[in-house]
Amino acid sequence: MKNSQVSSAIHKQVKQAREAFLVLANLENLHKNNVLHELAQALRENSAEILAENARDMAEAQKMLECGELSASACNRVLLNEEKIEQMAQNCESVAALPDPAGKIIQATRLDEGLDLYRVSCPIGVILVIFESRPDVVIQISALALKSGNAVILKGGKEAQNSNRVLAKLIRNTLAKNDTVPENAVSLVESRDEVSQLVKMSSELDLIIPRGSNELVRNIQKNAQVPVLGHADGLCHVYLDQAADEKKSIEVALDSKLDYPAVCNAVETLLVHQKYPVEWLVEILRKMQEAGVELRVCQQTQKRLEKFTELKLKNA
Structure with missing residues (x-):
């Protein structure tokens, strides 16, 4: 894109991001980790300000919901609380604990005597990340970008603009x-x-990197002149095999749906082996139903569960 078509403010912002990347890409892992720990502490110390700005967003999101401009799940994704702020802080610390992804020799090939070819991991550069609704994504993406040595420009949804601003600040x-x-x-x-x-x-x-609805991803892919790392809809599945452990299979099935139902990677479909114990399946479905999950099941599963009348089953 010609510079004449780009505002001076955007051109300056991208130039500054490029300059920051050149410094960040060459930093030792210790320095990046120190910043992530400092960010975790700052999140905990400024939780009141974060929650105050998020309350403003939630008030507007509720109005948008009532007007039909925002879905209930999107409205739920805007919400922050003390628990989520602590989780954001812990995420920063978890990323700091990871090994440095940059500078690793991934592959080495000897081409000739004294001539070796190495594939070495390195930062990408300046990344634009576009996302919807969830303000905690600001911290997640920034932590990963800093750790991997990349500069990042963030664009969040207008429904969380006050939360995004305070977190970016x-x-x-x-x-x-x-x-x-x-x-x-x-x-x-x-x-x-x-x-x-x-x-x-x-x-x-x-x-x-666009993160959000299929419509958002396709729109960016259609209009961008920059490489795009897109994704499809969630459509996440969990398979329960006949040999699965009782405790683990029940916990995984419930956690994959109930921990955070509004996000795109919450499970949508349970695939159940016909010999998976029906008592375990009933326990899973009963707890999901109690949590407000609508149960849509195939005809074969309905036959297996017909005596469990407390389950409100609908056709898949």
């Missing part, structure tokens, strides 16, 4: 206090016009 303030990782390694854009400009900056951006 928190990250940038943490980086500004640190003398090793540049503040501009993480930045935020908010408008569709800015995204329209960014997706065509093929010489400045290295990758676009």
Whole structure:
């Protein structure tokens, strides 16, 4: 995209991100880990401010829900609480505990005497990540980007804009206090016009990752002049085999759906072996039903469960 078609503010933001990447890509793992631990602490110390901004978003999201502009699941994804903030902090610490993904020799080939070819992992560059609803994604993506040595530009949904702003500000303030990782390694854009400009900056951006609806992903893939790492719908399955452990299979089936039903990687389908114990299956379905899950089952499963009249089964 020609510079004349890009606003000076966007051009400056991307340039600063590129400069930050060049520093970040060469940092020792210790420095990146220190920043992640500092960010975890900052999240815990600023939880009141985060929750206050999130409350503003939730009030607007509720209005959008009542007007039919936002689904109930999307509205639920906007919500933050003390538990989620602590989880965000722990995620930062978990990422810090991971080995450095950069600089690893993945493959080595001897081409000739004294001539060796190595494949070495390295940071990608400047990444634009577009996502919907969930403000905690700001922390998840930023932590992974910092750890892997990449600069990231974030674009969240308008339904969580106040939460996104406060979290992005928190990250940038943490980086500004640190003398090793540049503040501009993480930045935020908010408008569709800015995204329209960014997706065509093929010489400045290295990758676009859209996270959200199928419509969002396809729209970015259609209009971008930058490589796009897209994804399909969730459609997540769990298979319960006849040889499965009772405790583990029940826990996995329930956790995969009930822990966070609103996200795209919550399980949608249980595939059950015909010899999987019916008593275990009933326990799973009963607890799902109690949690508000609608049970749609095939005819064969309905026959297996016909004597369990407490289960409200619908046709798949």
